[in-house]
Amino acid sequence: MSGHGHDHDHGLDPPRVEEVSDGVFAYIQPDGTWFINNAGFVVADDGIVAVDTCSTERRTRAFLDSVAGISPAPVRTLVNTHHHGDHTHGNYLTHPATIIAHENCRELMLESGIQHYDRIFEPADWGDLELAAPTVTFSDHVNLWVGDLKVELHYIGGAAHTTNDVVAWVPERKVLFSGDLVFNGGTPFVVMGSVAGSFDAIDRMRTFDAEVVVPGHGPVCTPAIFDELEAYYRFVQDAAAEAKASGTGPLEAARQLDLGRFAELTDTERIVGNLHRALYELDGGENGGPIDVTAAIGDMVAYNGGKPLRCLA
Numbered sequence: 533m534s535g536h537g538h539d540h541d542h543g544l545d546p547p548r549v550e551e552v553s554d555g556v557f558a559y560i561q562p563d564g565t566w567f568i569n570n571a572g573f574v575v576a577d578d579g580i581v582a583v584d585t586c587s588t589e590r591r592t593r594a595f596l597d598s599v600a601g602i603s604p605a606p607v608r609t610l611v612n613t614h615h616h617g618d619h620t621h622g623n624y625l626t627h628p629a630t631i632i633a634h635e636n637c638r639e640l641m642l643e644s645g646i647q648h649y650d651r652i653f654e655p656a657d658w659g660d661l662e663l664a665a666p667t668v669t670f671s672d673h674v675n676l677w678v679g680d681l682k683v684e685l686h687y688i689g690g691a692a693h694t695t696n697d698v699v700a701w702v703p704e705r706k707v708l709f710s711g712d713l714v715f716n717g718g719t720p721f722v723v724m725g726s727v728a729g730s731f732d733a734i735d736r737m738r739t740f741d742a743e744v745v746v747p748g749h750g751p752v753c754t755p756a757i758f759d760e761l762e763a764y765y766r767f768v769q770d771a772a773a774e775a776k777a778s779g780t781g782p783l784e785a786a787r788q789l790d791l792g793r794f795a796e797l798t799d800t801e802r803i804v805g806n807l808h809r810a811l812y813e814l815d816g817g818e819n820g821g822p823i824d825v826t827a828a829i830g831d832m833v834a835y836n837g838g839k840p841l842r843c844l845a
């Protein structure tokens with residue numbers, strides 16, 4: 533991990549592979565903060581399905597090395613749970629795998645391209661990234677087969693973390709790869725999705741009756757996490773209602789807000805972006821409708837004392 537003498541790991545624990553069910557693996561990257569996501573993979577003798585890549589070239593190469601250390605089979609199919617760069621920047625390193633995602637994911641990736649987020653986040657060593665958008669898209673659901681194990685991909689049904697959230701569900705093993713519909717230990721982030729829609733997404737995730745949830749960030753968990761997420765979204769909605777009643781903007785409202793137990797989550801500045809989204813919805817904006825994301829993120833930087841956001845990618 534520490535090639536070339538650079539201190540790339542920021543003192544973080546190294547990524548780890550966890551076999552959550554026979555042949556079904558979670559790739560967990562501590563500490564789960566900005567751009568440090570989880571991935572996964574399902575292994576059969578004749579090929580592998582991977583779930584998401586990583587934010588930087590270095591992290592994705594380490595992920596694919598870990599996959600190769602488990603099985604010599606090729607990665608035939610890559611699933612993107614949504615369009616965000618931490619889950620898709622490394623797509624190109626799986627070439628010639630088929631990349632499959634929701635149709636909005638491809639559209640947004642082509643629209644935004646590779647982003648380096650200068651001035652918003654602390655600088656990261658992104659590597660030589662190349663855009664590799666999904667080559668197969670779907671609108672509702674599709675099944676993949678890994679040997680004789682079925683992996684169901686389901687669009688969650690509406691805006692939540694983004695407008696293109698897909699879960700990978702392994703029914704025979706009751707394992708749910710949730711993407712960023714679940715942050716475990718980190719502050720949820722719905723500025724590009726919907727607060728209201730996040731409740732619907734949680735309801736939908738509950739219907740799978742999973743035993744294991746592989747979140748988009750943070751340690752492997754169980755459906756008990758859904759209660760935590762709901763509590764956070766309710767907190768955001770309540771704070772937005774108070775802000776609206778007193779005519780306070782999202783940044784000022786966030787500054788005055790006592791995060792309570794949610795202060796223990798990482799990346800707490802996301803409260804500002806989430807309030808932008810919640811206030812838009814209180815004003816009648818539809819789930820996933822357009823808001824000024826640049827302004828929302830600018831307010832997160834302001835909340836952070838005007839400093840770029842902590843990024844250990």
Ligand SMILES: [Zn+2]
Nearest residue numbers: 614616693712
């Ligand atoms: Zn995301």
